Amino acid sequence: MTEIRLSEARDLFTRSLTYPVSCGDVIEESGDVKLTSPTGATETIGDVLGRCDSAETFDSNDELYDTLVTYLGEDFIGRKHYDDRGSNPQLDEEVSL
Amino acid sequence: MDVTVVTGVPGVGASNVCREARRRLEDGYELLNFGDIMLEEALTRGLVADRDDLATLPLREIRLLQRRAGEFVARRARNRAILLNTHLVVATAHGFLSGLPPAVRSDVSPDRFVLVEADPATVGERRDTVEYRAYREQGERAIDLHQDLNRASAATHATETGATIRLVDNEGAVDDAATALADIVSAGDPPR
Numbered sequence: 001m002t003e004i005r006l007s008e009a010r011d012l013f014t015r016s017l018t019y020p021v022s023c024g025d026v027i028e029e030s031g032d033v034k035l036t037s038p039t040g041a042t043e044t045i046g047d048v049l050g051r052c053d054s055a056e057t058f059d060s061n062d063e064l065y066d067t068l069v070t071y072l073g074e075d076f077i078g079r080k081h082y083d084d085r086g087s088n089p090q091l092d093e094e095v096s097l
Numbered sequence: 098m099d100v101t102v103v104t105g106v107p108g109v110g111a112s113n114v115c116r117e118a119r120r121r122l123e124d125g126y127e128l129l130n131f132g133d134i135m136l137e138e139a140l141t142r143g144l145v146a147d148r149d150d151l152a153t154l155p156l157r158e159i160r161l162l163q164r165r166a167g168e169f170v171a172r173r174a175r176n177r178a179i180l181l182n183t184h185l186v187v188a189t190a191h192g193f194l195s196g197l198p199p200a201v202r203s204d205v206s207p208d209r210f211v212l213v214e215a216d217p218a219t220v221g222e223r224r225d226t227v228e229y230r231a232y233r234e235q236g237e238r239a240i241d242l243h244q245d246l247n248r249a250s251a252a253t254h255a256t257e258t259g260a261t262i263r264l265v266d267n268e269g270a271v272d273d274a275a276t277a278l279a280d281i282v283s284a285g286d287p288p289r
Contacts, residue, residue, distance in 0.1 A: 007133040007169070014119045014128055038141045062112055062230070066148060069136060077140045 001044075003034045009045070009068060013061045024054035026064065041076045048072055099178040100170070100206060101282050102197070103265075104185045104251070105213035106243040107232050108224035110267045110274070114213050115182045117275030122180070122283060127173060131183030131196065134166035135159075149231050152189045159189065160198065167204035174206070180282060181205065185250040186243060188233040193246055202254055209261045210251040211281060215268045217241045 004012065016029055031046025051071040058064040105111030112130070119128040132148060139145040139162055144154060151159070170181060184196040197205065215223075217240040224232050234243060251262050263281050267274040 005169075006137045007129065008127075010130050010133055011119065011128045014116045038138065060113065061116055065130075065133065066230075069140070069147065072140065077143065 001032055001034050003036050003042070006035050006037065006068070006072075009033075009035065010061055010065050013064055017061070017064075019061065019064075020057045020059045021064070022054065023049050023052050023056045023058070023067075026058070027054070035072075035076070037076050043073050043076050048076075098174050098176065099208050099282075100174050101178075101180050101209050101211060102185070102205070102207040103180060103182050103211045103213060103278065104196075104247055105267070106220060106240055106247065107184070107188070107230075108220045108227065108240075109213055109215050110223060110271060111213040112182055113271050114265065114267055114274045114278055115180055117271055118278040118282065119180060121275065121279035126178045126180055126282070128180045128182065129170060129173060131166055131170070131181060134169050135162040138162050138165045152187065152233060156189075156191060156194070159187075159194065163196070163198060163201045164204075167201035171204040171206070178282070181207075184247075185210070185254070186246040188243065190233075193234075193243070195250065197250070197254065202258070207254065207258065207260050209263060209281070210255060211263045211265055211278060212244075212247055212251060213265045213267050213274065213278075214244055215266070217244070219268055 012030060012033065017026065027046045027049050031044060031049070033045045034042050035045060035048070036042050045068070048068055048071045052067060058067065103111055103115050115128055119126065132151065135151060136145065136148050139151060139154070144158055145151055170179060173179060187194045187196045217237040220240045221237055224235070234240070254260060255262050265274050265277045265281070
């Protein structure tokens with residue numbers, strides 16, 4: 001099973017789909033692809049888009065991508081104010097206005 | 098590897114041009130959207146619920162997300178050519194903000210900037226047809242200013258890095274613009 005980051009899904013959808021495309025067709029084409037979050041959580045595209053109406057149609061990969069984001073599971077989205085590197089004093093200082 | 102930064106004001110159709118150009122390119126290329134990467138990071142941190150929230154974050158958060166996104170692009174660019182769709186200048190709740198601050202530009206290390214432009218009136222009309230996305234800085238004068246800022250930003254980056262600047266006109270058919278972009282990306286630049 002292919003594993004990609006969420007932000008790589010746009011390239012996948014661009015290469016593999018022709019628009020307009022239905023949610024069901026996206027699931028059929030790419031449903032087995034596993035999305036991995038920066039924290040290591042995983043969910044397949046089929047799991048995510050299974051939460052939307054299978055007859056819903058997307059006119060562009062912008063619409064499809066934003067729908068994918070909308071239906072991501074809670075585990076995938078992760079913890080409030082999570083920082084995978086802890087505090088970063090250098091950056092904090094750099095951007096403090 | 099080779100990194101092409103493609104930019105245009107929201108509504109000009111840069112995403113569509115990138116998408117269609119990507120379909121003309123081979124497997125050694127990858128299309129990335131800088132906003133997608135920032136959104137992914139922001140979601141993981143519980144900072145936003147959707148893309149529109151990104152522009153309302155405190156500047157500190159926006160810049161942190163930009164840094165992380167720049168690092169991600171740099172990792173992806175190690176073994177493939179990147180077509181990076183981003184905003185060189187972002188309309189935020191705080192005003193126009195550089196989408197590619199120096200540290201991020203250093204990570205991304207662009208070889209060229211491609212400006213996708215259209216007449217401000219055309220951009221305004223295209224925005225009116227989009228129902229699923231909200232736009233800041235509406236009106237032809239604001240769109241005109243935004244395109245000027247993109248040009249200024251590209252010129253500044255190009256001056257500092259030696260990258261080149263190309264223009265893709267998206268006033269007409271997206272296919273023509275996409276072909277022009279794919280040609281620029283695949284042909285690269287003449288020897289300097």
